[in-house]
Amino acid sequence: xxxxxxxxxxxxxxxxxxxxxxxxxxxxxxxxxxxxxxxxxxxxxxxxxxxxxxxxxxxxxxxxxxxxxxxxxxxxxxxxxxxxxxxxxxxxxxxxxxxxxxxxxxxxxxxxxxxxxxxxxxxxxxxxxxxxxxxxxxxxxxxxxxxxxxxxxxxxxxxxxxxxxxxxxxxxxxxxxxxxxxxxxxxxxxxxxxxxxxxxxxxxxxxxxxxxxxxxxxxx
Numbered sequence: 001x002x003x004x005x006x007x008x009x010x011x012x013x014x015x016x017x018x019x020x021x022x023x024x025x026x027x028x029x030x031x032x033x034x035x036x037x038x039x040x041x042x043x044x045x046x047x048x049x050x051x052x053x054x055x056x057x058x059x060x061x062x063x064x065x066x067x068x069x070x071x072x073x074x075x076x077x078x079x080x081x082x083x084x085x086x087x088x089x090x091x092x093x094x095x096x097x098x099x100x101x102x103x104x105x106x107x108x109x110x111x112x113x114x115x116x117x118x119x120x121x122x123x124x125x126x127x128x129x130x131x132x133x134x135x136x137x138x139x140x141x142x143x144x145x146x147x148x149x150x151x152x153x154x155x156x157x158x159x160x161x162x163x164x165x166x167x168x169x170x171x172x173x174x175x176x177x178x179x180x181x182x183x184x185x186x187x188x189x190x191x192x193x194x195x196x197x198x199x200x201x202x203x204x205x206x207x208x209x210x211x212x213x214x215x216x217x218x219x220x
Contacts, residue, residue, distance in 0.1 A: 020067075020074035021193060022100055023048065024091050026109045026132040029064075029081045037153040038166040040178060041108040041132075042079050044151060047182040048189050049077050061097060062090040073193040087132040088139030095140070102146040106192065108185075109133060112162065114152025115215045116170075117177030119185050119208050121192070121201035122148050147197050149185060151178075154220055174220040184208075 025045030033039050049056055049066060056066035056077055063078040076098060080090035095105050103123070109132055114120060124145040127133035137144045154174070156165035170178055191200040 018073060019104055020076055020098060020100065022076045022078065022091075022095060022098065022105045023189065024063075024078050024080070024087075024094075024105065024107045024136075026084060026087050026107060026136075027079065028084050029079075033167070035169045036167050037170065038084065038110055040110045040151045040153060043178070044108040044149065044182055044185050045077055045079055048186045051186045051190070061094040063094060065094075070190060070193050075193060084132040084135075086135055088135035088137070091136050092139030102140060102143060103197070106147045106149060106189070106197075107133065107136060108149040108151060110153045110166065111150040112153055112155050112166075114150060114154075115212060115218075116152055116154035116174045116220045117181040118152035118212045118215060119181055119188070119204070120150040120152075121188065121197070121204055122150060123197060123201070124148075147201075149189070151181065151185070153178075171220065177215070177220065 023045060025041035025043070027033065027039035027042030028036075052068060052070050052075075054066045054068035054075070054077055056064045056079065058065050059081065061078070062082050063080045066077045068075060076094070078090065078094055080087045082089045091105070091107070095102070109130060111120075111130075113128070125148060126144055127137055133148075136146075140146065153166070156162050188200060188204045191204070
């Protein structure tokens with residue numbers, strides 16, 4: 001009986017109009033990585049889930065998973081439990097399970113090419129040496145035409161190893177910027193659901209461009 005109910009719920013969720021969105025935060029599971037720069041994708045997903053009252057309490061396709069509706073728009077939320085470098089092992093099967101086109105899959109990830117706390121929405125792209133994105137693209141059969149929410153974490157100081165930098169936690173100043181960015185990102189994602197990706201990203205990226213100019217020379 002429970003299996004029958006699960007099938008009914010899955011069918012109704014997948015066939016409802018409009019088609020669901022899948023929001024994915026990239027990061028590493030476990031307390032060791034909580035609050036590190038490399039895990040801001042997880043944090044962004046948590047911020048959005050909390051803002052919409054969506055609970056992520058189940059494990060599905062190797063991810064912490066939740067689903068709900070935002071203004072009648074169905075949305076799926078996932079945080080892969082595979083560790084960053086194998087993120088595609090979760091995201092590929094999830095997108096296939098719900099029969100989603102790649103333009104309905106939005107991946108949130110850290111980005112050292114943006115100042116700390118600056119965000120960007122992009123419709124597609126390569127992996128730019130980000131191992132999480134590289135894995136996702138691989139499991140999408142080499143296709144990088146899925147939207148992303150890039151979350152700026154800044155660059156490592158001096159000659160610091162980028163890998164060590166990504167696995168550090170934010171200092172007080174950077175933490176304040178990230179916390180503010182999480183609120184901005186959650187609101188932008190709500191706009192994506194209601195207005196579509198193109199219209200929302202054009203408006204959002206314009207405001208973030210001015211933020212970029214303002215923050216790029218300030219220390220963190």
